[in-house]
Amino acid sequence: MTTELRTAPPDTAPPDTAPLDTAPLDTAPLDTVPLAEALWDAVFAGDEYTATDLVQGALDEGYDPECVLLDVIAPVQAKVGEEWAANRMSVAQEHAATAINDRAVAALSTHPAARATIERGRITVACVDGEWHALPARLLAEVLRLRGWRVDYLGAQVPVSHLVAHLHRTGPELVALSSSIATRLPTAHATITACQATGVPVLAGGAAFGPGGRYARLLGADAWAGDARSAADHIAKGPLARPHPGHQQLDDLPHLEDQEYTLVTRTRTTLVRAVLRGLEEAFPAVRQYSDLQRERTAEDLALIVDFLATALYLDDTDLFTGFLTWTAAILTARGVPAQSLPPALVLLGEELKDFPRARRLLRQGADRLADPFAVPSAPARNHP
Structure with missing residues (x-):
């Protein structure tokens, strides 16, 4: 892999x-x-x-x-x-x-x-900390400027503390928060809560928030928009209600009480090493990997752990199984057998034997990969 x-x-x-x-x-x-x-x-x-x-x-x-x-x-x-x-x-x-x-x-x-002439209020557009896909947010910022808003575009990877300090200094009508990487959703949750604690509502957008904005609602965003036009139209309809102090707390996801998300996140490096070691013991070919191949395999395993942790945070099976089928399609397009994924899931499950929710997600992921219709065939590789 x-x-x-x-x-x-x-x-x-x-x-x-x-x-x-x-x-x-x-x-x-x-x-x-x-x-x-x-x-x-x-x-x-x-x-x-x-x-x-x-x-x-x-x-x-x-x-x-x-x-x-x-x-x-x-x-x-x-x-x-x-x-x-x-x-x-x-x-x-x-x-x-x-x-x-x-x-x-x-x-x-x-x-x-x-x-365009500035004739409307002030809006902050920013990406979640750790989110480097800035172009979607910039497109929205430019559309809002064209429609007469004063826009503070803060770009990619904005730390929560810096965003909050900006909100205190400028007092915008709302924050448009963008995230494309689902593994940043726990950080997005903290960001949404921190912005609302300053009395500024949050409109969430980007692929990370899931189909129909399902995760935006789960994480307490005040509004969600699926594209820049609908976001700008939504904002133009009228101001979002200002959240009250204590509007939302970070403990509003009761499934997190089992600590599985926290423990998986904290042991990420140990889990990756253990699974990589298990792959080497089970498959002789892995032992012959170059240093670069080992490094890339470790990075891929870390990504699996990251998506598992995020699915635990959201208590959402589809996020993890969707990531696995996406990964299998990417592997197939690159000529790497998708069968390289299930053994890693089995080894990860053995390391997480005391984590029932994690093991359930891993079993469901393996079942999805076993579905012959879940992974598309490799597309043609030549540019038309």
Whole structure:
């Protein structure tokens, strides 16, 4: 199991997609399809100058800036994630493409057509601490600016204490909190609670919060939006109610009383070492791994433990089983047998024999992987 999963998936989505508005290229408004296809060609080729010229040229021709953001740049970024997941782009290419799309957003934001008059209140847009997928949050920030809001865009990986200090200093109407990586949800919970303790409501968005925002509601967010348009529309309808002190506490998930989440998190390194050692004893081929292969396998095992811990925090089976089927699809696309996963789950279960909820999740994960319809076949690897 020597994959490239360092780009930890948000829930079951590819890395650094734009989950705040990810319409596929072929479903975008018809007049934007040629522009989106041209931008994709430039992004795939790593041609930053052409990409930014396309965006600025579209604005010169009268394209609506919000439309360019959400019907051109966002779906192109979603396609970047899809191509990475299908093994048609390397991690380096995916990072380069994301950087180019970020530059395209910057080029749009400085164009005269995108300069809006501030006539509404103040909003803070930030990513959860540990969340480095900043492009979805930036897209929302730019849409809100276009609609006349004063926006404080704080970017990726904002520590809770720094965010709270900012809220005390600026007093915004709300915080738009973005997270694409499901393993950051426990931190998102603490962030939501801390923001609400200052009297500022929280609108959550991003793939990490699950289908239909199920985890946003579970973790007590004041509102949820599935994309940048609906987020901006929701905000425009009227201010969210200010939470009262004591509105929510971190002990509002009663299943956490069994301490399984805490103990799995604290013993993460020990668990990874034990499972890796077990794999070496059970499978002679693993003993012949190079140092790099061992390092990558350990990182993959750590990711499994992280998703297990998050599923324990949320008491949600689908999050863990969904991650495993996503991982199996990624392995398959890279020519690595998905059968490499179940032995790791068995060994992890042996280490967690005194953790009934964790063992249940591991059994359900193994059952899902055994389903012949759960893991898709490998896609073609050549760029069309």
